[in-house]
Amino acid sequence: MIAEFNPLHHGHVYAMQQARALGHADVVVVAMAGNYVQRGEPAIVDKWARTQAALAAGADVVVELPISATVQSAPQFATGGVQLLAALGVTQLAFGSEDPTVDYAALAAKLATHQVAPTTFTDYTQTYATQLNQAVAQVTGAPLSGPNLLLGLSYAQANLAAGSPLTLLPFGRVGAGHDAPAAGVTASASAVRQAIAAGEPITQWVPAPSAAQLAANRHQTWADFYPWLRYRLLTADLAELRTIAGMSEGLEYRLTQHIAASHDFPDFLRRIKSKRYTYARLRRLCLAVTLNLTNASVAAAQAQPFIHVLGFTAAGQAYLHGVKKTVAWPLVTRVSAAMLAPGGLLAPQQPGEHLIETLTGRSQNYGRVPVRAESGGSSC
Template identity: 45%
Template structure:
């Protein structure tokens, strides 16, 4: 059997994603197409604009066979951990080919990953506080190898190759050229393709976006409540104003005195964008700071994050008959728990999903429906 996988956020699913799914179907002809999809929190420290079940339904309608959640402990992380946790799930699901979009699809990502291993080993030496870790890493690659690696999906492709080597997981990497424009910070549409960030910005600004997404996605985006930081910033502000410095010191990735900066700058900040500008320095990217805001809001400590990553699981969000049959075939070979129903035992204080369940409860503050208990995998013929 040929099992293809894609690592996604679908925030939201757009025409570029649909093109990718259709291209995989046509060119690779997989028996099963699997996606590992971030839950309600995404890699750059943001909330997914609509919940994980709605996005899983969109994935199934677009032609995917199996949707498995990338839990919080893998979804809201820098690229290397994001890739490692996603590939751990793909390996469990016996995926043999990983497909991803890239600005440079002809690049040999495995060769590059092997070549930069000495640079990666020197990462602890990147202590220039006038540049971010990513900038220093990219500069080291360019200086020592003469190769510029800077585009987001190019960096993710490299992270996938590095994770594959680390896991000793012989995965075929298939890069497809991204369709349309790749400007992430502007509402700029070219034909029927636009980035997910441009579409989100259009949604928040109530500008036209329907030409960039499939019709079945547009219909839901017009009717569903949208989720974003603007609804949760007051809770972050309360948390920072009332927590002690000792409590903040234990938050995951809260280091180098950032707890002092956070408490100092939150007092006059009026929204998250304003707050991030106040705490931004050359040392940290906005994505890094936004992730830290999310860890703080959800009270995720370093020890809790470590514990979550030691209690990995496979949470199935949806499948077709082919996806369900594939799960039945591999079920006995799985070494991680396969979860199709979140029970009280899994979600209670000592359960392996305890922290994830607790994190998702914050969505109830804005009347988003229960995300775990009572939910079963979506089914599509």
């Protein structure tokens, strides 16, 4: 699976059960976003806390999707996840969908024959999903509906581009839509985050180990990062800002012109919003500025891919032992100082990790070893 677990809720437990069942799988391997997520913000609790929750909820191996893959548009996020799992020898990819009867691989292939590729979508005024769906409607005569359905198609496109290393296993989702308000026994991650922000109880939406991690760990939000973004935009040279990933079309002028008068991050986002850019794209751009995520550091990260193991069960450990001689990328289980030094494997991740360390007081890479949990440890 490819996931963010931001935070892990009952829907994710169900998803991992589905993955295990549909794949007739010995182990469930999850490529999980690290400390930053695709909508352009820090994960609510750090990657180690979320790994603890994941292992308790049905995952056997959790590996990290690095910042260079997560703070990206949907197709790049999907590509990062597919390549990471394939490098680890995983052969199947399960994902939730509003319509699991769609043949995603076939649809991706059909789109490819019509030259519809992620790179063809250059209209920033609409979300990637909207543009993808318009292309689908043009090619097939009928649009898809639902965000996870389009996410599935992105996975299928990324898988096709990678030479189809993964068999796709879509499964139906229970309960609310991805961004629907909390209802019934499941809620979306964003609804859970909203409940947390509002100080409402969340124990009905998340399994106990996830609730325990949420209670025990510091919560990171844009409120923590806004002072850094503000400082950087007030002092950075325009030429420096032009090196930031996703900074295009003179956006550096827009950002620097509006920062001084802004009161907080939501206010700043409102000021820089235009028809030309979605909020998600602007949030990711602001996060890239704050983390000093440059085109060069993204390129460096992509040139030196690696597999950072965040945690495993006993079954997961056995799986890793079995594949470790054949994995396509370096398998990192204990982060050394050399890996973090300039030019090191994990060096491009460090600016963002240092900020989380400053907030949590907890090392995010150096000296950390994978979380170990009992096999089949779903306590839900």
